Amino acid sequence: MAASMRLLVRRAVRLSHRNITLTAAGAAARSGCCRGPSVCRCFSDEAEDRSTHFGFETVSETEKAKRVYKVFENVAQKYDIMNDAMSLGIHRVWKDALLHVMHPQPGAQLLDVAGGTGDIAFRFLEYIRLQEERQKRRAARSSQTPSWQDISNNYSTEDESRESRAVVCDINKEMLKVGKQKADSLGVSAGLSWVVGDAEELPFDDDQFDIYTIAFGIRNVTHIDQALQEALRVLKPGGRFMCLEFSKVNNPILSSIYDAYSFQMIPVIGEVIAGDWKSYQYLVESIRKFPNQEEFKGMIEDAGFYCVKYYNLTGGVVALHSGFKL
Amino acid sequence: MAALLRGLRAGRTLRGLSSGKTGPTSRVVAAPSAVNPQCSNLNRGFHRAALRLQDESKSDKPPSSSSSSSSSSTTYHEHYQATEHDTAAEASQHDSASDPAAEQPERPNTSYQDQSGEHGEEYETEEQLQSRILTAALEFVPLHGWSMEAIAAGAETLGLSSASTGMFYNGAGDLVLHFIAHCNSQLTEILAEQHKQVQLGQAEPKKTADFLREAVETRLRMYIPYIETWPQAMSILLLPHNIPDSLKHLSSMVDDIWYYAGDRSTDMNWYTKRAVLTGIYNTTELVMLQDSSPDFQDTWSFLDNRIQDVVNMASSAKQVQSTGEAVVQGLMGAAVTLKNLTGLNQRR
Numbered sequence: 001m002a003a004s005m006r007l008l009v010r011r012a013v014r015l016s017h018r019n020i021t022l023t024a025a026g027a028a029a030r031s032g033c034c035r036g037p038s039v040c041r042c043f044s045d046e047a048e049d050r051s052t053h054f055g056f057e058t059v060s061e062t063e064k065a066k067r068v069y070k071v072f073e074n075v076a077q078k079y080d081i082m083n084d085a086m087s088l089g090i091h092r093v094w095k096d097a098l099l100h101v102m103h104p105q106p107g108a109q110l111l112d113v114a115g116g117t118g119d120i121a122f123r124f125l126e127y128i129r130l131q132e133e134r135q136k137r138r139a140a141r142s143s144q145t146p147s148w149q150d151i152s153n154n155y156s157t158e159d160e161s162r163e164s165r166a167v168v169c170d171i172n173k174e175m176l177k178v179g180k181q182k183a184d185s186l187g188v189s190a191g192l193s194w195v196v197g198d199a200e201e202l203p204f205d206d207d208q209f210d211i212y213t214i215a216f217g218i219r220n221v222t223h224i225d226q227a228l229q230e231a232l233r234v235l236k237p238g239g240r241f242m243c244l245e246f247s248k249v250n251n252p253i254l255s256s257i258y259d260a261y262s263f264q265m266i267p268v269i270g271e272v273i274a275g276d277w278k279s280y281q282y283l284v285e286s287i288r289k290f291p292n293q294e295e296f297k298g299m300i301e302d303a304g305f306y307c308v309k310y311y312n313l314t315g316g317v318v319a320l321h322s323g324f325k326l
Numbered sequence: 327m328a329a330l331l332r333g334l335r336a337g338r339t340l341r342g343l344s345s346g347k348t349g350p351t352s353r354v355v356a357a358p359s360a361v362n363p364q365c366s367n368l369n370r371g372f373h374r375a376a377l378r379l380q381d382e383s384k385s386d387k388p389p390s391s392s393s394s395s396s397s398s399s400t401t402y403h404e405h406y407q408a409t410e411h412d413t414a415a416e417a418s419q420h421d422s423a424s425d426p427a428a429e430q431p432e433r434p435n436t437s438y439q440d441q442s443g444e445h446g447e448e449y450e451t452e453e454q455l456q457s458r459i460l461t462a463a464l465e466f467v468p469l470h471g472w473s474m475e476a477i478a479a480g481a482e483t484l485g486l487s488s489a490s491t492g493m494f495y496n497g498a499g500d501l502v503l504h505f506i507a508h509c510n511s512q513l514t515e516i517l518a519e520q521h522k523q524v525q526l527g528q529a530e531p532k533k534t535a536d537f538l539r540e541a542v543e544t545r546l547r548m549y550i551p552y553i554e555t556w557p558q559a560m561s562i563l564l565l566p567h568n569i570p571d572s573l574k575h576l577s578s579m580v581d582d583i584w585y586y587a588g589d590r591s592t593d594m595n596w597y598t599k600r601a602v603l604t605g606i607y608n609t610t611e612l613v614m615l616q617d618s619s620p621d622f623q624d625t626w627s628f629l630d631n632r633i634q635d636v637v638n639m640a641s642s643a644k645q646v647q648s649t650g651e652a653v654v655q656g657l658m659g660a661a662v663t664l665k666n667l668t669g670l671n672q673r674r
Contacts, residue, residue: 105478105488135475210487238486306452307493324490326455 052222055285061222068220069172071279072116076174078274079117080182085269086280094318095215098244099123101311101320102211106132108164111209111234113199113227114217115168116175118182118192124211125191128164163190167209169197200226204234211235215244219290228303235325241305247312247319248292254315262287293319456493459484460504467552472498472559499568502559506575509548513579516544517586534587535633541583542607543626546614550622557615580604606632 054064075082083091098120104110106128112120170176176194183192197203199214199221212231221227231241249255262284270280291299293310296319300308305323312319463480470476474497478488494500523529532540549556563572580603589599609632614625665671 101492102489103474103492105475105491108488210489236487236489238481238484238488238490240487240489240492322492324493326452326486326490 053286053289055282055289064222067282068222071282072172072220073174074276075274075279076116076172076178079175079178080119082270082274082280085273086266090314094244094313094320095119095123097311097313098213098215098242098320099127101322102127102213102240102242104128104131104164104211106135106164108210109208110164110166110211110213111202111204112166112168113197113202113212113214113231114170114220115213115215116170116172116179116217118168118179118194120213120215121166121168121179121192122183122186122188124166125164125188165191165193167193167195167204169195169199169202171196171198200230202230202234206233207236208234209236209239211240211242213242213244216246218243218245219286225299225303228300228305232304232325237325239325241300241321241323241325243296243300243321245290245296245319245321246287247290247296247316249316251315254317258317293321296321452493456500457504459486459490460494460501461508463501464505464552467501467555471555472502472562474498477501496568498562499565499571502562503568503571503575505552505559506563506572509545510575510579510582512548513541513545514582517541517582521586531588535637537587538583538603538606539629539633541586542603542610542629545579545583545607546610546625549611549614553614560611560615576604576607580607602636606636 050061051058052061052064053059054067059067072079087094102124104124104127108128110121110124112118112124115121168176168179170179173196176196180194183189195203199217200223212235214227214231218224218227228241235241249258266284267277267280270283271277274280290296293312293316297308297310300321300323304325306326308321308323310319310321459477459481461480462483463477466476466479470479474491474494477491477494477497477500481488481490491497496503520529524531552559562568577600580600583603584599589596591599606629610625610629613628614622617625619625662671
């Protein structure tokens with residue numbers, strides 16, 4: 001009896017507390033209705049008001065991220081074919097040039113951001129495989145008659161060498177799916193991982209990777225400086241940041257040809273092959289909106305990279321920027 | 327507050343690490359393999375500290391990125407710093423204060439470093455960092471040869487990732503040229519020291535031939551640790567884009583040797599002397615490559631013979647000149663006598 005009475009009392013107290021809090025909240029709401037929600041609205045308005053470019057349009061920043069996601073979701077299946085068609089196959093040369101300049105050593109860890117279909121990661125693993133073969137051949141040639149000591153040393157050192165690894169990170173699941181299918185068909189699986197992540201907020205710890213690459217992806221990022229700072233964060237000291245991106249063509253003749261080709265031909269090819277005019281219109285417009293070589297070099301230096309250098313490929317159509325975290 | 331906690335946790339792990347245990351917290355550890363990044367970051371801290379000892383001022387990455395990237399190398403000194411300056415402390419300060427035992431005298435400097443911030447000093451640091459990497463790479467040359475792998479291994483001993491070898495656009499050429507410049511500066515120091523000794527009267531001045539012989543021998547002895555791979559280095563130096571630099575190093579070395587030998591000539595002798603010494607040096611180097619005698623005795627005797635040849639040639643050149651003059655005078659006298667005899671000399 002007493003126990004149940006105590007329970008009842010407790011329940012009543014709890015209810016009354018809840019009522020009090022409710023009424024208090026209600027009063028606060030009523031009195032602060034002018035301030036509270038409007039304050040919240042002010043904050044969200046600010047985020048919405050901060051506008052950026054989406055191609056030649058001006059959209060809010062949250063809007064841009066969503067639209068970029070949709071663009072790549074649409075083009076994911078035909079992405080590689082469209083690359084070949086639009087660049088007449090030269091994009092392979094650009095990506096090979098990136099690897100050549102990178103010259104990765106065996107044991108290096110690569111993070112390929114906006115790597116989508118995995119072109120850079122595949123080339124990286126292939127390059128390292130060839131390097132290791134070359135090293136083994138050189139070692140075999142130099143030690144024609146190895147002593148027993150050397151042979152036993154070789155056996156022990158083989159396990160210690162670090163395996164090189166490539167991580168492909170992309171914000172878009174469709175692109176990663178296409179990449180995984182490509183990996184399966186190529187039979188590449190060792191040392192390759194696929195991670196969903198946002199370039200402005202990478203899901204990795206600090207000081208993880210030797211090389212960070214972003215090929216034709218950074219112009220789609222809403223806050224480029226944040227992406228650069230994330231790159232600095234996840235790189236090991238001495239690590240290298242490499243960015244392949246469309247840039248300004250300085251030669252006026254080449255520039256006019258390039259402009260005509262971009263705006264007249266590419267959306268048409270996009271419509272014919274991928275059935276998507278608007279995405280490729282966005283693509284060529286976003287190229288025009290991206291800062292030029294020197295400006296981007298300045299941005300990379302501002303983020304904290306050293307020895308920043310850029311190489312113009314194909315007369316400036318594509319620029320390869322490289323910086324070091326020292 | 328967060329910085330304090332981070333610092334405390336980092337300090338605890340560092341003390342744990344130094345006492346031999348490995349128990350890093352998730353916040354501090356950056357990689358799956360626990361101990362190595364800690365060690366490499368610690369080494370990086372040591373080397374950064376060594377760099378601080380060399381050059382006074384540092385201007386480094388902006389605080390926002392540095393405070394996040396240096397988390398694994400922070401020690402209880404970051405906590406110490408964090409209590410004083412907030413997150414405005416630079417990565418350099420953290421690293422320079424990383425070793426408590428060695429850095430006791432360094433601590434008063436950290437606030438001085440805070441004031442620096444010029445871009446010019448950063449570039450100097452990049453070159454110094456590059457030369458440090460190359461110096462560290464030299465010890466891997468017997469293993470990997472003069473190549474990017476040696477530079478990568480050198481960078482890794484400094485705690486930098488192997489990707490930093492991308493800074494060396496000339497690759498192996500950079501390594502060889504750096505080594506040559508290093509040897510040349512060592513030689514210049516030795517010669518200057520000897521010169522000072524002679525000036526102070528503590529040593530006897532040597533004869534030119536002996537001086538040259540000893541200078542060339544000293545210089546070539548610096549190659550002995552790398553003699554196995556030296557043919558590869560020489561071939562790298564002969565690549566077209568490396569030839570200007572290698573010639574520059576060679577000519578400056580020969581110039582230094584002659585200067586300390588006492589040559590102050592201002593005429594054609596300047597060129598001939600240097601050309602002769604260049605020839606001697608190059609041929610001796612080639613002999614040294616395939617010399618298998620103990621302590622390269624054959625090479626030094628070859629060097630002796632060449633210098634002796636030059637000395638002999640110099641004296642015989644003088645003799646030839648005086649003989650030639652005498653002969654010419656004799657011939658002139660004979661011609662005048664003949665003209666007198668035949669009466670051609672008389673004026674009509």
